[in-house]
Amino acid sequence: MSFLIMAIAGFLIGVLLNGLFAGYETGFYSADRLRIQHLAEEKKNPNAALLLKHIHHPDKMLTIVLVGTNMALIFGTMALASVIEREWLVLLIATPAFLVFAEIVPKSVFRRHPNRLSLTLLPVIRVFGWLLYPLILPTLACLNILRRIFNVQEETSPIMKSSEDLRNLIDESAAHGSIEKEEQEMIHSVMDLQSTQAKEIMIPRIDMKALPSTATRSELHDMFRDTGLTRIPIYTESIDTVSGLVNAYDVLLDIDFDNESIERFIRNIAHVPDTKPVDDLLQELKKSGQHLAIVTDEYGGTDGLITLEDILEEIFGEIHDEHDQAMDLIRQVGPQNYVVDARLSLEEVSEVVGYVIQDDDVETIGGWVMRRAGRIPLQGEKLSADGFRVTILEGRGNRIAKVRMDVLPAAVPRTDTE
Template identity: 30%
Template structure:
């Protein structure tokens, strides 16, 4: 092997190393955790600060990587052809194509990208000084490419909206949860926060049938009994009908240090806050904060009372169920045996669908509402119907609605039965 061939080999080796560098740098910057890099930069890590700044001008970074990678790969292919033609003669071009392709794939693409994918922040910091210098070197070319990009965007009217959809965010949280980057509780909190802005007041309210309220003309002994029985600190006040709510009375105003207040209910009640059932709950939260209120009356499309929503209901959408010493723990799904369950009809219909592995597409909130919808009439004790693999029977009713149902699984394999037994 003469000196020319040795020179070819040395330059080709350098090209492979640079190809690996560019490939790894691209992967590192596309998958690095910007929060970690920012945290390191704030601690005074100079390379982390440089990596953070480079990640913010990703277009220039990517253009430089692609230019550099193409230059070294083209140079490698050309030198490889010269080297193998010189070494084996007329078949050198074919041999060069095979060998260079394999070498670039293994050592210039797959291996460096795998390493960078596993250690994106470390490699991004390592590569930052070199790639920053190359960005400066290729600045004229990057400028030309930026003009070309603007022209292409204008010609094809590409969408510049890079915001992630709610579905994409939820999928991302699911992925990091499965990877173990966040635990189950943190993942659920993130999902609740993402879904929070899309939910409406009607999804979380207490229906009018379940509202504990007082008539403005009720005697104070009766009001005291309702406060004691309900354990609520605030009660809506209506006049003649629940559709005419005129105020909210607070327990601290009803009771004084000497017992029940001597003032009338009209004197101590505060004006109610009214919101439509379509109000987004993030907007509802702003309304409650603005009026310094913990409770709002939800109106239907005709202006009647549809339900009631509290600050606690909103917070539970983010952090899950909030229990205090007065809350009664209600078991929504009570197992009778492997195939039979008693279900509280006030349970959330989404939880019901998840528990029994049903595909339910409905805007209805409670199981009781779903039962009435399936029956297409006011439920009565003994009403029965079948849905998918479930036989459902109304066992208790209250105020023209189902309060308890019995669910029988009519078709279930052993795996499904085991799943239910473990869930309870």
């Protein structure tokens, strides 16, 4: 009776060990490599560091689990055969037992929790590696000999065979917490640049702001002020013949105010076909130091324009510059009526509404209103200041949050030099 118990125990141990090795193989190849690397390098996890070495050079680990799987199968089958004489009965019992409990179940469990189980059970696998070393060593030696004969190199890391493989890896890493959701979306956006053409994200021709080369400095200044742009394309005969661009900073730094010609401000501008991949265009713009390019159609005409900001927004999402921010915080509710965030500077609001708002002692609209009132106005209170009727719409504590500004006839229009 005791021999029967020992044989059954031996069979169960064989099934258990077979399941351990088979499952660990699945977990090893399913583990999130980015997560393991993070644990090894950032968290200084010793098991993660050792597992990462095996991931980079998997031959030894693969040999341990395969030798272990076969030895467990042989051991369990021999234990069962020692108490059952009929071979067909041994096969009838052993086959479903090993198939279900040593293959299907453990592999499903390890596939669901590959990182945790691979790290936790690594010391156990290493112990079996030492115990099975007499078998593992000649197996590795034979493997190396066969590699030299057939000129096959060791696969040092999992190979990404396509961009879809990389996408899957990124998605798995995000699911396991190795990277943030925003980082996942950003990486996907970078990969999408390879298949995105310039015409898909360009500003179309009909929405372009441009001036002829015969325009005056005053006209150029007005367009910069009205649009909030810092670069304006310049054309010769028509919008189809864009010859360059003017940078607002060149105009601001120029002190020859009497010279109305804009020829001296015109810089070269890049022209790209509308089918150009956006990732190639990004590299070209970075290399040339330019921020804007004209997109041309197959006939050489202007199809639109694309900026460095447009490309970066494809990766990082919408980007707001200072003018964008000011426009977001100022809402026009009538012909001469505006709802304004009180944190905005006097200059920003003045530029948007087109009228002078000046005070050398304060910088923000909130400070300007309080200075004119001589105190902190209450919500709903109205006052007149420098040609504006100001209504306090919202206050927070000891400060003004939002106001309505109605332009009165006494308001002073801005001039080009203000």
